[in-house]
Amino acid sequence: MERISHQVHRTPLKQSSTLNAFTGGEVYLKMENLQRTGSFKVRGAMNKIMSLSEEEAGRGIIAASAGNHAQGVALAAAKRGIPSKIFMPKRTPSTKVAATKHYGAEIVLTGDTYQEAYGAALEEKIKKGSTYVHAFDDHKVMAGQGTVALEMLQQLSDLDMILVPVGGGGLLAGMALAVKAFNPRVQIVGVQALGAPATYNFFTGSNKGSLEHVHTIADGILVKKPGELTFPIIRKYVDDMVTVTDEEISYSIMFMLQREKTLVEGAGAASLAAAMCQKVKVQGKKVGCVISGGNADPSKIPVYRDLSKMARQLHHIV
Known part of the structure; x- marks a missing residue:
């Protein structure tokens, strides 16, 4: 952490009263969209x-x-x-x-x-x-990503669960290692897009091969195969994994834009989508959601809006 402490921002861990009322839990947003370059x-x-x-x-x-x-x-x-x-x-x-x-x-x-x-x-x-320099399948890269978890535990030591977006698994593996070393009681849950569920498939044992076709609005986690170094760590230290649809991701993007006045990208909204659309039980818990990035394409806002409407219809959410 010392190697990069003067090169990166210590990002906020913030609450939303609207989000707490909506989910019935205490949801804390780790705002890595405010990080240098706009992502973790x-x-x-x-x-x-x-x-x-x-x-x-x-x-x-x-x-x-x-x-x-x-x-x-x-x-x-x-x-x-x-x-x-x-x-x-x-x-x-x-x-x-x-x-x-x-x-x-x-x-x-x-x-x-x-x-x-x-x-x-x-x-x-x-x-x-x-x-x-690999995007995720590298121990030093994973260690750097793990500093997100160390900051979160410093900012709020009694978190019950942390929801982490997953592509190749560098962020999830790095955070899981850090959390389980310092506070193994905290649950680590990976969240992957349903249209690109390679790591989820490996984790659940449903498919151990590389995906032929992937498609999701969350381009930051659009991968066909998890990392060879990341997945053994994920299998050992991660408590659970879930998937979210593009409609659910879009709903979370629009929530952040309308209620928090913050534009986040698809990958950045995935963990929040899992909490808001009840993919994990957050009621009565202190839950951290990693908002991993904010580099959204503004031209896609109409698409997010339309998909968000579909999500509300599917889930009867306001």
């Missing part, structure tokens, strides 16, 4: 890149990302004066691409999913010999 991803990228040897740093950085990791890597590389080249899916929101370029990275748009961008980045790594 900078924590892991910064921890990894600041720990590189001079020889590793001298080879330059290559990464693949659906958007948020890209910004974290670009910023961290700029801090060390290292050139970075980042492969991103073609469908990455333009706001994330523009922000990554702003931090100084060279961008290559390729493929339709993270996995395809990842494959192209690995080919480039082999060709150029650059140092690869």
